[in-house]
Amino acid sequence: MGDHSQSNSAKCGAATSGDGRSHALADVRNIGIVAHIDAGKTTVSERILFYAGAIHKLGEVHDGTATMDWMEQERERGITITSAAITCEWLGRQVNLIDTPGHVDFTVEVERALRVLDGAVGVFCAVAGVQPQSETVWRQADRYAVPRLAFVNKMDRTGADFARVVGQIAEKLKANPVALQLPIGAAETFVGAVDLVTMKAVTYRDEDLGSEPRVSEIPEDLREEAGKAREAMLEKVAEADDAFADLYLGGEQIGEGDLHAAIRRATIARKMVPVLCGTALRDKGVQPLLDAVARYLPSPLDVPPVQGVEIRTGKTVQRPAADDAPLSGLIFKVAADPYLGRLLYVRVYSGVLRKGANVWNPRTRTRDRVMRLIRMHSNEQRDTDAIFSGEIGVMGGIGKFTTGDTVCAEQAQIALDRIEFPEPVMFMAIEPKTRADKEKLEGALKMLSDEDPTCRVRVDGETGQTIVSGMGELHLDILRDRLLREFKVPANTGKPMVSYYETVTAEADGRHSFDREIGGKRQAATVELHVSPGPRGKGNVIEAKPPRGTVPPEFLGPVEQGIRDAILTGVLARFPMQDVCVRVTGGGIVDADSATETAFRTAAIMAFREAAEAARPELLEPIMSVQLVTPPEFTGDLMGDLNSRRGQVREMEMHGDVQVIDAAVPLSEMFGYATAIRSLSRGRASYSMEPELFAVAPAAVKESILNR
Numbered sequence: 289m290g291d292h293s294q295s296n297s298a299k300c301g302a303a304t305s306g307d308g309r310s311h312a313l314a315d316v317r318n319i320g321i322v323a324h325i326d327a328g329k330t331t332v333s334e335r336i337l338f339y340a341g342a343i344h345k346l347g348e349v350h351d352g353t354a355t356m357d358w359m360e361q362e363r364e365r366g367i368t369i370t371s372a373a374i375t376c377e378w379l380g381r382q383v384n385l386i387d388t389p390g391h392v393d394f395t396v397e398v399e400r401a402l403r404v405l406d407g408a409v410g411v412f413c414a415v416a417g418v419q420p421q422s423e424t425v426w427r428q429a430d431r432y433a434v435p436r437l438a439f440v441n442k443m444d445r446t447g448a449d450f451a452r453v454v455g456q457i458a459e460k461l462k463a464n465p466v467a468l469q470l471p472i473g474a475a476e477t478f479v480g481a482v483d484l485v486t487m488k489a490v491t492y493r494d495e496d497l498g499s500e501p502r503v504s505e506i507p508e509d510l511r512e513e514a515g516k517a518r519e520a521m522l523e524k525v526a527e528a529d530d531a532f533a534d535l536y537l538g539g540e541q542i543g544e545g546d547l548h549a550a551i552r553r554a555t556i557a558r559k560m561v562p563v564l565c566g567t568a569l570r571d572k573g574v575q576p577l578l579d580a581v582a583r584y585l586p587s588p589l590d591v592p593p594v595q596g597v598e599i600r601t602g603k604t605v606q607r608p609a610a611d612d613a614p615l616s617g618l619i620f621k622v623a624a625d626p627y628l629g630r631l632l633y634v635r636v637y638s639g640v641l642r643k644g645a646n647v648w649n650p651r652t653r654t655r656d657r658v659m660r661l662i663r664m665h666s667n668e669q670r671d672t673d674a675i676f677s678g679e680i681g682v683m684g685g686i687g688k689f690t691t692g693d694t695v696c697a698e699q700a701q702i703a704l705d706r707i708e709f710p711e712p713v714m715f716m717a718i719e720p721k722t723r724a725d726k727e728k729l730e731g732a733l734k735m736l737s738d739e740d741p742t743c744r745v746r747v748d749g750e751t752g753q754t755i756v757s758g759m760g761e762l763h764l765d766i767l768r769d770r771l772l773r774e775f776k777v778p779a780n781t782g783k784p785m786v787s788y789y790e791t792v793t794a795e796a797d798g799r800h801s802f803d804r805e806i807g808g809k810r811q812a813a814t815v816e817l818h819v820s821p822g823p824r825g826k827g828n829v830i831e832a833k834p835p836r837g838t839v840p841p842e843f844l845g846p847v848e849q850g851i852r853d854a855i856l857t858g859v860l861a862r863f864p865m866q867d868v869c870v871r872v873t874g875g876g877i878v879d880a881d882s883a884t885e886t887a888f889r890t891a892a893i894m895a896f897r898e899a900a901e902a903a904r905p906e907l908l909e910p911i912m913s914v915q916l917v918t919p920p921e922f923t924g925d926l927m928g929d930l931n932s933r934r935g936q937v938r939e940m941e942m943h944g945d946v947q948v949i950d951a952a953v954p955l956s957e958m959f960g961y962a963t964a965i966r967s968l969s970r971g972r973a974s975y976s977m978e979p980e981l982f983a984v985a986p987a988a989v990k991e992s993i994l995n996r
Contacts, residue, residue, distance in 0.1 A: 309676050315382060322401075324416070378578045444476065454467055470514050471565050556585075618635050631684055634682065714761065831872065840883065854896040914953050
């Protein structure tokens with residue numbers, strides 16, 4: 289916003305300073321673009337790169353040429369599947385940009401990107417407004433305390449309503465949006481916006497792809513409205529920033545610099561969300577958004593220092609964003625490269641990660657040497673000798689690290705908080721087409737699950753089948769497609785099915801004494817434990833701290849492993865168990881010679897099964913949050929269909945001339961829904977859905993699953 293002469297001359301890749309940094313830490317911006325699917329995130333990212341000089345030709349999502357969508361599957365489907373990282377420069381700032389997926393099946397990519405970013409841009413459709421996945425990514429950003437800007441995109445579309453979207457951001461996302469612009473026109477008449485900070489009109493021409501914004505006086509017919517909008521903006525900024533409130537209430541002259549500084553302070557403190565508008569596809573409004581990124585979003589110095597547990601003392605410590613601090617970084621993504629093998633995306637929080645240096649993995653307690661460091665330009669690799677504090681880069685040629693691992697110095701070991709991932713909701717059986725492909729399939733599935741923590745692979749103990757779990761039908765389809773194209777492994781796959789889980793609804797005790805002769809040697813042990821239900825959605829808790837003198841300390845590991853193995857297979861229908869608390873209460877040995885790891889592990893499995901069977905086990909089914917958008921005349925038929933699918937309608941409201949229905953529906957009832965909704969609405973209704981929670985399945989559903 290403001291003068292764009294500096295912006296248009298920006299070039300990617302500034303001269304390197306003497307210490308190896310290309311930019312001072314205060315001038316680094318690690319940002320992500322997040323939104324609901326089809327809000328225009330990738331198009332916004334593409335325009336950012338074009339105007340910043342990082343690319344010299346515009347690519348488009350709809351014709352499969354977008355720089356950030358580099359996978360074949362992304363270009364074919366017109367959606368983003370993996371987070372792409374790229375670096376460019378604007379207003380003298382180094383902008384490290386990550387474009388994240390909007391489809392709910394790939395929410396893990398958003399989760400791990402937000403974990404390592406300092407700021408984010410939420411993109412909203414000017415017609416559809418705040419959609420379900422918008423709410424999901426906003427909650428994810430709240431969880432990681434990420435300061436945000438909002439960009440209302442698609443202002444050229446019929447039905448675009450900037451003010452309505454700003455209202456929805458306040459109402460649905462519980463945020464404090466502050467409009468920094470007033471649109472000039474809407475739909476086909478949209479040409480730009482009034483900058484309420486400088487009180488100038490910024491418009492764009494189609495013939496130069498919007499690359500030379502024209503700054504002029506505010507049109508006569510908009511001056512009164514712009515004056516009111518500026519006053520409303522000043523009031524909201526004053527409410528969010530005390531220092532600015534003193535200036536504003538004191539009646540002093542407010543300079544442009546004062547206002548920029550106040551908006552920056554309030555944005556970083558997450559007391560307000562600056563809102564801008566434009567249409568990325570029509571090349572309007574992206575430069576002011578970039579100005580806002582450079583001016584208002586935080587550098588690594590503006591966010592709290594990263595916290596972690598010091599390995600030697602067990603205390604929580606902070607690591608400042610400084611090159612001279614001990615090294616600490618987080619692996620937030622693993623990708624497979626056909627030539628380099630595994631690529632590890634790392635955010636360096638403190639210190640400097642150098643090529644050829646040794647790094648420590650506190651999870652595996654192993655040392656590894658950094659063989660190669662890379663900066664990513666989408667899928668293009670540029671070698672570098674160092675990644676500095678506050679920066680994002682890639683390590684190549686390292687084997688033992690995985691997603692969520694900490695990278696640190698061996699002399700100053702620290703474990704940063706790991707990234708939590710949602711439970712898969714669907715699964716399919718998979719097998720190689722020929723016996724010769726068995727090992728290739730196992731290796732490919734290992735690489736895919738390394739890359740994507742929501743891709744889970746297990747072997748069913750009863751059938752011997754390999755089971756792949758994921759976040760939805762599209763997720764499983766992409767995994768199957770990648771096996772064939774990237775890994776050249778043809779495989780037979782079963783029909784995608786719903787992933788049920790099991791849980792307990794009461795408390796119970798279990799005790800098992802294992803005593804058997806195996807291989808001519810007696811193996812005997814006793815384990816006692818208590819099972820109780822945990823909070824829904826909080827995962828399993830295992831406490832292996834029995835009274836002293838019961839289970840010898842050296843066998844607590846096998847006991848815990850036995851409990852984990854038992855939890856994986858459940859007691860009703862061999863589904864994994866969820867939200868179960870297990871406490872080891874006792875146990876013992878017959879004599880020292882017969883006490884073995886196998887005996888304790890087996891006794892723990894059997895004791896758990898005994899307790900779980902007595903603790904009123906139930907099936908859990910995934911419930912989806914479904915949003916329907918339909919012309920009003922089809923509402924009755926669609927509501928009747930939702931009721932027949934065990935759906936519960938929670939809210940209905942009119943958005944312009946369409947009816948929006950918010951409902952909760954079991955995933956098992958949503959197969960074939962796309963066809964049904966097209967039939968019922970003559971192709972005029974649309975829907976989106978995302979996992980919401982796991983709930984106890986009704987008795988009839990439980991009975992049918994147990995008997996199938």
